[in-house]
Amino acid sequence: MTVTGFEANRARVIGIAAELFARNGYHGTGIAELGTAAGLGRGALYHYIGSKEAVLYSISKEQVDSMNAYAEQLLDEDLGAEELVRRMARGLLRNIAEHRAEWAVFFREYTALTGEWRDHVITARERYEGYWRQALDNGVRAKVLRQTPRLLVKGILGMLNYTYLWYEPDGELTPDEVADMFLDALIEGIRA
Amino acid sequence: MTVTGFEANRARVIGIAAELFARNGYHGTGIAELGTAAGLGRGALYHYIGSKEAVLYSISKEQVDSMNAYAEQLLDEDLGAEELVRRMARGLLRNIAEHRAEWAVFFREYTALTGEWRDHVITARERYEGYWRQALDNGVRAKVLRQTPRLLVKGILGMLNYTYLWYEPDGELTPDEVADMFLDALIEGIRA
Numbered sequence: 001m002t003v004t005g006f007e008a009n010r011a012r013v014i015g016i017a018a019e020l021f022a023r024n025g026y027h028g029t030g031i032a033e034l035g036t037a038a039g040l041g042r043g044a045l046y047h048y049i050g051s052k053e054a055v056l057y058s059i060s061k062e063q064v065d066s067m068n069a070y071a072e073q074l075l076d077e078d079l080g081a082e083e084l085v086r087r088m089a090r091g092l093l094r095n096i097a098e099h100r101a102e103w104a105v106f107f108r109e110y111t112a113l114t115g116e117w118r119d120h121v122i123t124a125r126e127r128y129e130g131y132w133r134q135a136l137d138n139g140v141r142a143k144v145l146r147q148t149p150r151l152l153v154k155g156i157l158g159m160l161n162y163t164y165l166w167y168e169p170d171g172e173l174t175p176d177e178v179a180d181m182f183l184d185a186l187i188e189g190i191r192a
Numbered sequence: 193m194t195v196t197g198f199e200a201n202r203a204r205v206i207g208i209a210a211e212l213f214a215r216n217g218y219h220g221t222g223i224a225e226l227g228t229a230a231g232l233g234r235g236a237l238y239h240y241i242g243s244k245e246a247v248l249y250s251i252s253k254e255q256v257d258s259m260n261a262y263a264e265q266l267l268d269e270d271l272g273a274e275e276l277v278r279r280m281a282r283g284l285l286r287n288i289a290e291h292r293a294e295w296a297v298f299f300r301e302y303t304a305l306t307g308e309w310r311d312h313v314i315t316a317r318e319r320y321e322g323y324w325r326q327a328l329d330n331g332v333r334a335k336v337l338r339q340t341p342r343l344l345v346k347g348i349l350g351m352l353n354y355t356y357l358w359y360e361p362d363g364e365l366t367p368d369e370v371a372d373m374f375l376d377a378l379i380e381g382i383r384a
Contacts, residue, residue: 027220108300162350189381
């Protein structure tokens with residue numbers, strides 16, 4: 001089997017696991033159940049994923065890694081400060097809309113991770129928060145945004161992340177429109 | 193046993209359950225484990241709580257009910273529009289800070305509720321969202337706040353709710369200060 005075949009099968013198993021964990025909880029999903037859903041015996045399943053905790057780790061880490069890579073790419077481009085934060089918000093909401101099960105599992109279950117796995121996920125999440133802080137700081141330096149408290153980033157990410165709970169891909173707004181609506185309110189303020 | 197004794201014991205069991213569910217997940221916590229933690233046999237445990245799902249329902253519903261009661265009380269007072277939304281935010285953050293385990297269980301696990309229990313919790317949550325919308329609408333009518341999209345309420349609640357994941361009661365800010373920080377940014381805007 002080629003590396004590509006392995007990776008594709010692994011991604012398929014992780015996607016199925018994300019759906020199962022999102023529906024029945026991480027602790028409520030057995031490894032045997034995952035095998036049945038993926039059509040794989042115990043040996044093949046372990047070949048692709050190693051352990052149930054390894055799957056939770058992959059589900060949690062891969063989306064955050066992908067958001068970090070996206071933020072790094074945007075921070076490297078020569079964007080205006082406001083455009084940068086808007087693009088970061090849109091990128092996150094697009095990703096959440098496309099991977100709702102993965103984000104639900106991440107937010108609900110990452111505390112079930114232990115040891116280094118947990119540390120890696122927390123570090124990746126803090127890195128992402130750091131990129132947001134960097135983007136806001138860029139805006140302050142460019143005199144586009146005002147200086148705001150450090151913890152405000154957690155509020156902004158709360159606004160955006162929480163969409164995993166309510167965003168309907170078939171609803172009235174695209175992920176970009178939701179991101180823009182939130183950023184409009186936040187940047188302009190809601191005072192009359 | 194008096195009604196008061198029953199209620200006090202019930203509240204104690206629900207508090208212990210919230211801690212266990214928050215730590216090990218709803219599906220990962222057995223009813224026997226809850227009995228051991230509460231120092232109650234199976235019969236006594238069922239006497240106080242009925243079933244594991246009934247406990248999850250109580251954990252999820254009671255905090256939302258308490259926030260609805262608080263919002264109703266504030267909406268009845270003769271507060272300025274901005275003061276009203278600030279007080280609602282502070283009330284929510286105080287409650288989350290005091291009941292982090294309950295809110296964690298609610299956000300992570302309410303989807304495990306079935307049938308009418310699930311409906312009741314969703315209805316209570318929608319009622320709370322409705323009170324926020326009403327508070328913002330009051331502000332628009334009073335020309336204190338500008339008209340904003342209906343879905344912005346979900347962003348504001350995301351900002352506030354998400355604190356259950358990161359707020360440290362022993363940290364640098366009180367719940368009121370976090371609420372004010374978020375509301376300052378949102379009301380004034382973060383543009384320079």
